[in-house]
Amino acid sequence: MLFNSIDFLIFLPIVFILYWAFPHKYRWALILISSYYFYMSWNAKYMILILFTTFISYTAALLIEKFEDRTIRKLIITATLILCLGVLFFFKYFNFVSSSVTDFLNLFTLQLHPVTLNLILPVGISFYTFQTLSYVIDVYRGDIKAERHFGIYAAFISFFPQLVAGPIERSRHLLPQIKAVHRFDYDKAVYGTKIMLWGYFKKIVIADMLAAYVDVAYVNQKTNTGFMWILATFFFTLQIYCDFSGYSDIAIGTAKLLDIDLMTNFKSPYFASSIQEFWRRWHISLSTWFKDYVYIPLGGNRCSKVRRSFNLLVTFLVSGLWHGANWTYVIWGAVHGIAQIIESVFAKSLKAFRAHKIGNILSTIFVFLFCSFAWIFFRAETLTDAVHIISHMFTGIGNFSAYIETGLIALGLNDTAALAYILGLVFLLMLYDYLNKDNDLILTVTQKHPAFQWCFYTALGLFVVFFAQKGVAAEFVYFQF
Amino acid sequence: MRKFIKLLSVYVCILALIVLFVNCWYIALDHRDPNNTNKFNNVPDHIQICNFGSSHGLYGFNYEGYEDTYTCFNFALNSQTLSYDARILEYYQEHLQEGTIVFVTISYNSFFGIPETEYADFETKNMRYYSFLPANLIKNYNIKADILSKFPSLYAYETLPLALIGHYVNADTSLSGWEAVADEYHLPDNTTYAIKNHLITGKLDENGKRIINQEEIDALYDILEICESKGAVPILVTPPFSLVYNNLIDMRVKDFAADFEAVINSIISDTGVTYYNYAKDIRFNKDFTYFRDTDHLNKMGAELFTNILMEEIVYPMWE
Numbered sequence: 148m149l150f151n152s153i154d155f156l157i158f159l160p161i162v163f164i165l166y167w168a169f170p171h172k173y174r175w176a177l178i179l180i181s182s183y184y185f186y187m188s189w190n191a192k193y194m195i196l197i198l199f200t201t202f203i204s205y206t207a208a209l210l211i212e213k214f215e216d217r218t219i220r221k222l223i224i225t226a227t228l229i230l231c232l233g234v235l236f237f238f239k240y241f242n243f244v245s246s247s248v249t250d251f252l253n254l255f256t257l258q259l260h261p262v263t264l265n266l267i268l269p270v271g272i273s274f275y276t277f278q279t280l281s282y283v284i285d286v287y288r289g290d291i292k293a294e295r296h297f298g299i300y301a302a303f304i305s306f307f308p309q310l311v312a313g314p315i316e317r318s319r320h321l322l323p324q325i326k327a328v329h330r331f332d333y334d335k336a337v338y339g340t341k342i343m344l345w346g347y348f349k350k351i352v353i354a355d356m357l358a359a360y361v362d363v364a365y366v367n368q369k370t371n372t373g374f375m376w377i378l379a380t381f382f383f384t385l386q387i388y389c390d391f392s393g394y395s396d397i398a399i400g401t402a403k404l405l406d407i408d409l410m411t412n413f414k415s416p417y418f419a420s421s422i423q424e425f426w427r428r429w430h431i432s433l434s435t436w437f438k439d440y441v442y443i444p445l446g447g448n449r450c451s452k453v454r455r456s457f458n459l460l461v462t463f464l465v466s467g468l469w470h471g472a473n474w475t476y477v478i479w480g481a482v483h484g485i486a487q488i489i490e491s492v493f494a495k496s497l498k499a500f501r502a503h504k505i506g507n508i509l510s511t512i513f514v515f516l517f518c519s520f521a522w523i524f525f526r527a528e529t530l531t532d533a534v535h536i537i538s539h540m541f542t543g544i545g546n547f548s549a550y551i552e553t554g555l556i557a558l559g560l561n562d563t564a565a566l567a568y569i570l571g572l573v574f575l576l577m578l579y580d581y582l583n584k585d586n587d588l589i590l591t592v593t594q595k596h597p598a599f600q601w602c603f604y605t606a607l608g609l610f611v612v613f614f615a616q617k618g619v620a621a622e623f624v625y626f627q628f
Numbered sequence: 629m630r631k632f633i634k635l636l637s638v639y640v641c642i643l644a645l646i647v648l649f650v651n652c653w654y655i656a657l658d659h660r661d662p663n664n665t666n667k668f669n670n671v672p673d674h675i676q677i678c679n680f681g682s683s684h685g686l687y688g689f690n691y692e693g694y695e696d697t698y699t700c701f702n703f704a705l706n707s708q709t710l711s712y713d714a715r716i717l718e719y720y721q722e723h724l725q726e727g728t729i730v731f732v733t734i735s736y737n738s739f740f741g742i743p744e745t746e747y748a749d750f751e752t753k754n755m756r757y758y759s760f761l762p763a764n765l766i767k768n769y770n771i772k773a774d775i776l777s778k779f780p781s782l783y784a785y786e787t788l789p790l791a792l793i794g795h796y797v798n799a800d801t802s803l804s805g806w807e808a809v810a811d812e813y814h815l816p817d818n819t820t821y822a823i824k825n826h827l828i829t830g831k832l833d834e835n836g837k838r839i840i841n842q843e844e845i846d847a848l849y850d851i852l853e854i855c856e857s858k859g860a861v862p863i864l865v866t867p868p869f870s871l872v873y874n875n876l877i878d879m880r881v882k883d884f885a886a887d888f889e890a891v892i893n894s895i896i897s898d899t900g901v902t903y904y905n906y907a908k909d910i911r912f913n914k915d916f917t918y919f920r921d922t923d924h925l926n927k928m929g930a931e932l933f934t935n936i937l938m939e940e941i942v943y944p945m946w947e
Contacts, residue, residue: 153772167629331629340636356785564790608643613650614785617776 148188150397151351151615158185162307163404171328175302178325178405182305186271189311193269196234201304203230204279208286208293224287228280235276238266243472271311273469275304277436282318284440291319299325308401312394314412314432321409329406339403341589344607345579346396351615353572354389357382359616360558361526368532372539374554380540383526384519385573388417391430415580417518420501420510422486425518433469437462456491460484470525475533479524486517647779650792654781658791664705668760672699674725677942680704680713680851681733683924687806688733688867690930694938704733707753709744711847715757715765717854726859729942732851734866734903736877736884739845739891740838741831755783806927810870810919819872819922826923827881838887845891852899863941864892864903867933868912873922904941906933 148154162181169177187194207227211220236244242263249261282303285291294300303322309315364371364379395412402409412432419425426434438447445458460481467480490497500506520537527533543550560566582588592603661667664686676698679689685704694700701723703716713732724730744750745768754767758777763769776782784791810818833839848864855862877884896903911932912918918929925933 331632333629333632336629336632337635564787568785604639605642605646608639609646609650612643612647613782613788616785617782 148185150394150401151347154188159401159404166405167331174329175296175299175325178306179298179302182302182307182310185307186305186310189270190267193267196238196269196272197275197305198301200231200234200276200279201301202297203227204283204304205294205297205300207283209295211283211287212293220287224283227283231276231280231283235272238268238272240468240472241266247474274313274315275310277315277433277469278318279304281315281436281440282322285318291322294318294322296326306402306407308398308407309409312391312398313430314395314398314410315436316409316432321407324407332406335403335406338589338593339400341400341593341604342396342403343400344604344611345589346393346398346400347611347615348393348607349389349396349576350393352611353576354386354393355616356569356572356614357386357389360560361386363558365526365528368527369535371536371557372542373557374540374543374550375557376536376540376554378554378558378560380519380523380536384417384515384522385576387522387525388413389576415584417515417577418511418580418584419514420507421497422483422490422514422517425514426483426487433466437466441465452491456488459487459491463487473528474530475524475527478530478533479521482521482524486521647781650788651779651781654784654788654791657794658780658784663756665756665759667702671720671723672701673723675699675701675723675728676725677701677729677731678703678724679731679733680708680710680717681731682706682708682735682738684735684867685731685733687920687924687926688930688933689731690927690934692931694934705756709847710738710844710851711744711767712757714847714850714854715761717851719761719765721854721858724855724858724860728855728858728860729945730851730855730860730862731937732848732862732864734864734892735826736866736888736907737826737831738848739841739888740827741841742839743841743843747830805920806930808920808926810916810921810926812916815870815872815916815922816876819870819876822873822922823876823881827877827884836882838883840887840891845895848895849899852901861945862901864895864901865937866903866905866907867925868906868909868918868929869923870916870919871913874908874913904937906936909936911936 148158158181162177165181166174166177183194183197186197204227207223210223214220214223242261245263246261249259252259282291282294286293294303299322303316303318303325306316306321306325361379361383364375392413399409399411410432412430414428414431416425416429419428442458442462445461446454447458448455450458463480463484464477465480467476467478467483470476470479497510501510523536524530524533527536543553555561555566560569579588582591592600595603677691677694678701679685681688681704683704683706685708686702686706689702689704691698691700691702703713703720705712710732717730744753747753751768751773755773755777757766758774763774781788781791831839852862854860892903895901906912912925912929918925918932920926920929
């Protein structure tokens, strides 16, 4: 069930009404049932996997708390990590590892064929696996107490707004909210509806529209050249942001309707003035997860500069791999990791540069361009394709007007109306993000006169209704993870 | 919570009212007919001559000059399959009469390829049928598409603001590009692209063998059956194509001619239907001025083709 489907528009009001009609002590059960129903609408049999991961992590946490012996506790957590990550590895990485090992061995002219499995990647497996692991690790570290109620714990893991594409919630933040007594909060519900509206605007108006142009470029990624790649790259930069942040907004808004607060997952990332700041604003739940459970355990920045750089690189390589079972994602992660290492080497001079207004603006533009460049690896199917795209972006630039015109026509943008429409939407998006960078724009608008708010949100709603792509509901980009 | 539900209800009502208003405004102002489906609002009774088909039928027949004397109608639409020809005929069969001449355009790709429902753009193409066919005759009918077809403003996207200020009020509503003459310089590229679409993409299995589309062949049989029941006279016809188009097929598409002839001959021997193949007619082949592109006649070419059909087939039949 996609957030932008008729099924969800029927599902949500039913869950909303039942949730507030149910007495508090049974609400966890409603969350659990509705979440599993939501997940099973994708593929019913994969419910077994989330149930398995839930059971393993629940049991492991209780056992970790029960035994005081460090060795036994370590054994339990190791077994849990192996089991939970094993499931993730099996469904997501088996074929990738198999073909990579085979390719490596074939370098020695062994003529081997990779063992591949015909498996569908369960939706959201990367997200709920990480959520369960963070819970078990937190219990192991003594940061939280193990949850004794299996149903409540299962509801926490499967909570439908964030189940399939995040935000990856920490147990100390979400679990108490599942258990808490909730009273209907009018202001929170209205806020939730508003943020959902923005999410739908970003996802089904902007992201789906840009996806059509990006797909035109990438369908012949081995042969296309020129300005169309510049356009496609920028479009994908915006597409992936609108797709993913739009989903997160819908998830956050949906949770608010149930008086539950999920963490902010995106905070105007393309207005970051450094790569480091970008990762404090982009997919915040994932980047903080990797910081807390990979970077810091490796030593973080409490070590030599060389070791710190190593920790940073490993974290980003793993992060890249989390995004997909392909070397392109690893390279994408590596590009960001290396960029952060370079940034840390020149930290003082860069900080001084950014202290000036012009320097800050130039840094922001640079970070945006850098991220756009890195997204090429994320979107291309193979490294060869990515290299082809990068090396052919400026083909034909000698004849500049023809270079621009050919690129526009190749992408189907030979119509002034279409171009104006895209630029208008991009401007709206950038304006929203700029105003939202260090503020909460929705709260700011809420403080305006009611007439202004009605006009504003009616206009936004009409935009969503009229300009949303109406074809078969497009899958969110991050569902492949 | 009641306050919230009230607020949401008011908001949804306001949106719905504005959508309804804008949609009515858009329908009133937008006189374009990009899918050529407005003609189905005025299908005449007692049709004497008509044709079905895809774009080859849409652009291949020009009844101007005959409409004063005979009741004619062109049921063809771009990329229309025989299966939809059959459905349209089934719905409009009462508009035929005893002796109606029914030209069924047979394109080279009419009998081959994967089912049309498996093409990525099928749902988009299928939307046009919601405006004039009943639900039971629409493939993969779904109520969402039916409702949305009544709200064309929801599909207008970036052209909506322009349409609402009347930008399209005076747009030409005749067949787009029908009067154009094929550009001889670009004809080879156009031909390569056309043949790839008509005979290659979705038309060959993994072994390179031509996929026979039994659904389309069965649909042709249905058309012939309906014609028989109404006393109409079905005539299969392949319209003229340019020399470049025909030559490229003969050179590059392996065994196509044999596959096509096998199917068409089988249908003819089963049903006794008459078939006229004007694909390589020398009156058209070498003269690019009759074509708007490599495989579609322009207005002048369609006029000549229709005259030929009338002189060579229809009039002798009526004598």
